Amino acid sequence: MEYRRITNINDPLFKQMHQLMQDVFPPEEVLEFDLWKEPLEDPGIRVFVAVHEDKVVGATEYRYYEDFNVAMTDFTIIGQAGLGIGTYLAQNRLVDLQTLAAENNKKLSGMFAEIYNPYKVEHYEFGGVKPMDPYVRREVLAHLGYKRLDFDYVHPSWNNDGEAVTGLDLCFLPMNEETNELPSSLIVKFLKRYYTVLSNRPDSWYSMIENLEKKEKTALVYF
Template identity: 60%
Template sequence: MQYHQITEINDKHFRAMHELMGRVFPPEEVLEYDLWAEPLQDPGIRVFVAVLDGEVVGATEYRYYEDLGVAMTDFTIIGRDAIGVGPFLAGQRMEDLRKVVAASGGTLQGMFAEIYNPYLSEKLEFGGVKAMNPFVRREVLAHLGYRKLDFDYVHPSWHNDGEAVHGLDLCFMPIADAKQADVPAELVSTFLERYYAVLPQKPQAWYTMVEGLKGRERVGLKAI
């Protein structure tokens, strides 16, 4: 299996990756094909696919915020069951991320990820791939060390239509201190404002959520 980085929309594997995203995720979670051109050229956004015998069987996107000392897993997609795509992507992603952090001279305190709440997303098919079932994914991410940030989470639709998307939790995997019980609320609000700056149309529920975080000192980490 190969870990192949995609840096332009004309990459021979990009269309297959985008089609895989469309099969796995609901429409509001998938950025339109042409709108990927600019993000793929951003060196801070790391997009990779797992390729087996010429076929894209998985994908992941992540980024590192040097000034915050945290990373974000934008998505992880497993396109085929029982061939080890999940462990391969997780291992390769962390290896690459640590190289990025070392090259910048920074630190890595932890990693954010949005995780579907299985009790709110049971109707989603996720492309029929069993490994993408939200109950399975939640258990896997829990084993990796992710924990749920203790607040009600909502995020803007990637259709940039101002709609609020529910059914997910924002989670955090502590890396510098795996036993930490909470994180600074300012870190969470700053990260969210930075991460979603690309979407000018955001729902009022999102702004209310961020303002609520700014009124707190810490956000607890709960088991998922």
């Protein structure tokens, strides 16, 4: 298996990756093909695919914020079972992020991720790929060390239509296992930066931000 970075919309591997996204994710979570041009060319956004026998069988997008010294996993896709794709992507992603942090003269402090909460939303099929099942993914990520940030999370739809997307939790993987809370200010700064690209954000998103700003700390809790 190869870990290949995509930086151009014309890369043949990107067409495969985008189709895989459409097969796995609900429509509101998939950015239109042509709108990927700028993100792929952005040096701060890292899009990698797992290639097995010339076929894209998995993908992950993530970014590292030098000033926050945290990362964000935008998505992870496992295209089929039985190849160890999830482990392969997670291991290669972590090595890459630790290298980026070292270049920033720091040790990575942790990584954010949005995780579907199957206890809130059960109808997503995720292309029928069992490793993508929300219950399975939640357990896997819990074993990796992710914890849920203890607040009601909403995010703006990637359709940029101002709709709120619910049914997800914002989680964090601390590199220090003893970390059990985060400064709320870090979460707020991160979310404002992360969603700058979306001009239409729902009122519920702004209310969420306001509530976070009222708290000094936000607890990390087990799933």
